[in-house]
Amino acid sequence: MKYRNKLVKYASFFLPALSLLICYPAHPCPAAQALDGRASTAGSAPANGQISIIPRPLKMERGEGEFVLSAETVILAAEGTESAAEFLAGRLAPATGFGFQVKPLTGSPERQNSIVLRIEPALNSLGPEGYSLQVLENRIMISASSPAGIFYGCQSLRQLLPPAIESREKMDNLRWSIPSLKIEDSPRFAWRGFMLDCSRTFQSVEYLKRNIDLLSLYKLNVFHLHLTDDQGWRVEIGRYPELTGIGARFPERWHKPGGFYTRAELAGLVDYAARRNVRIVPEIEMPGHSLAALACHPELSCSGGPFEIYPFFQGPGIQENIFCAGKEATFEFLENILKEVADIFPGEYIHIGGDEAPKAAWKKCPDCQARIRAAGLKDEEELQSYFIRRIEKVLMKYDRRLIGWDEILQGGLAPEATVMSWRGMEGGVAAAKAGHAVIMSPTSHCYLDYTHEETPVEKSYAFEPVPASLSPDKARHILGLQGNMWTHIATDEPAVDRQVFPREIALAEAAWTAPELRDWPDFSRRLAENLKRLDALGVGYYGKTP
Known part of the structure; x- marks a missing residue:
């Protein structure tokens, strides 16, 4: 425990009443305030179709159209991607109510209405945790040089869906659409x-x-x-x-x-x-x-x-x-x-x-x-x-x-x-x-x-x-x-x-994303959407309205 620098900072916390101030803050963070002002809900797509992936990907190109999850969507897993495929199916199934069968990928991935996971040695340039994610109208393809990259591609795909996808109960009357795009991504550290x-x-x-x-x-x-x-x-x-x-x-x-x-x-x-x-x-x-x-x-x-x-x-x-x-x-x-x-x-x-x-x-x-x-x-x-x-x-x-x-x-x-x-x-x-x-x-x-006053999320970011x-x-x-x-x-x-979030998310982007791509206003917008994701997951954070 790093105590020496804290003796003066936290002397007040010997008093139980003041101790509650750090654990139960009264002032919301800017992202939480932005969230409060939005009309969209955890079950809707991000405002204006904006992408809210955190950490921000290295490269991203938007396309035309969208892919829509349905009861017929299958996950095709090449050798080495089975664990990520089962994880993805387990995350997507409860909220959608769809079965998401996981099947082996054999031959060329031409099947319609599929999410395809495959190891591509040619993507070594993205490193062991890098990945490529392509969303077309008829299929989604996640490729990487290692299972770690496949897993992170699945996590980015998850964040392309509305926050309601995190629910462990079936959410009715929602359209599970994913915008067409192509991402190439890899971590800085x-x-x-x-x-x-x-x-x-x-x-x-x-x-x-x-x-x-x-x-x-x-x-x-x-x-x-x-x-x-x-x-x-x-x-x-x-x-x-x-x-x-x-x-x-x-x-x-x-x-x-x-x-x-x-x-x-x-x-x-x-x-x-x-x-x-x-x-x-x-x-x-x-x-x-x-x-x-x-x-x-x-x-x-x-x-x-x-x-x-x-x-x-x-x-x-x-x-x-x-x-x-x-x-x-x-x-x-x-x-x-x-x-x-x-x-x-x-x-x-x-x-x-x-x-x-x-x-x-x-x-x-x-x-x-x-x-x-x-x-x-x-x-x-x-x-x-x-x-x-x-x-x-x-x-x-x-x-x-x-x-x-x-x-x-x-x-x-x-x-x-x-x-x-x-x-x-x-x-x-x-x-x-x-x-x-x-x-x-x-x-x-x-x-x-x-305290969040001493180290606000913008400072961590x-x-x-x-x-x-x-x-x-x-x-x-x-x-x-x-x-x-x-x-x-x-x-x-x-x-x-309440102490950890949302600062942990800010540090995640600082660790993954290249410095020239980090932008506080853009992150703050994406964070507001991700706080809805935390809401759906039942996770508390600083500034959350009880």
Whole structure:
């Protein structure tokens, strides 16, 4: 949890009445105001036949005529597109009441009244997530060089239909028309992420799945789960059942719920996300923000404990008790955990936090001081670098790459580390200049727990992840951007939704669309239509009329 910069910003939220102001804002965003002024409804086509796809596609040409879905429309799926075809049929069928049979595509796609999905190696130039979408009067064709591109083509097709298509109940007396057009599209960045804090407030598996659905709708492809922190340990570790037996629940006197995810639940979540082209990146915090682990294993601290977890605002925002870097038992413990985490999450990256690790305990700890002397380190900053480097070697042993918040730059960066820059852009710039991969996630534009007055949707939309100070050869190290939602203030799902939306949608376009194509007035118009889509999906957002 990035607390230091927030101590002054959020002091007022210690007062429950003021806390409600951030979760239940009184002033709607401009797009919501535009929505309120429109006569069109979720069941009608966009005003003036305008296209409202978000993120804005790279190239789009309008044609003449339209394609109309009917009970006879079939989906023809070439090899490698079956999963996307089933997904598309599942999204379109409830509202229309049509069956949408999925059939194998054999030979040339000449069948009338069909939606054709096929892999085209010739579209490699659009990259692995790019796609071509062509709507004719008698058929729709979605082509891409990979299944990921096919999936995103299906999501764009979905957004060409009225928002009422999102209903899970049959909508009568609607004409499901799609304007004739041709789109060629591909993303600017490979990393288009969103982080949800599951430690401060435990989130249900169903809520996580709904977030994955929304990420995929707006072509975001990374779901970063903040699974451990001072307020709770949320991932089942078979070797250490006490982590969830003790570390996942507050002491009874706090009267606050806790919870954790079983290995089976997380494996199911990984599969659910993968079928929607979303990869899950788990975060296991170290060496700081580790009170939930130390409450179970106080012997891995410098002082020996005892410790217990507490709700946020009921204790220090930054806990001085952190993992002891001088004890070999600490690294053995963390390796055992990371091995199991790597078994659960098959993706390339594991996030290890690395932020806000006070050095006071290390300065007083005989074991840490002995480690500094034995390793020839200069000070505690270099001891943190030593700690991170050792953890990186553990992750490489299990064929994983390390990501950390920008404090991992302190004392020297681990050789293959990826930096997630949150305290402004400076850490990311320094890492990119040193040849390291970077994800830009500064508080100024990307922290969705900040108030909408402080970070309005227009500001998030304007975020440019590549600083002008980087030369082209260094700018290539910027993998993309990420929005972050910490749940210490907004602590229930509707409140979290109101913080996240519509800013997450603005960041989605900032991550996908080329800078020269981004235009706030045009985005604001498209966003107004997409808020109707959120209405149909039952998703709350800032400024929504109760």
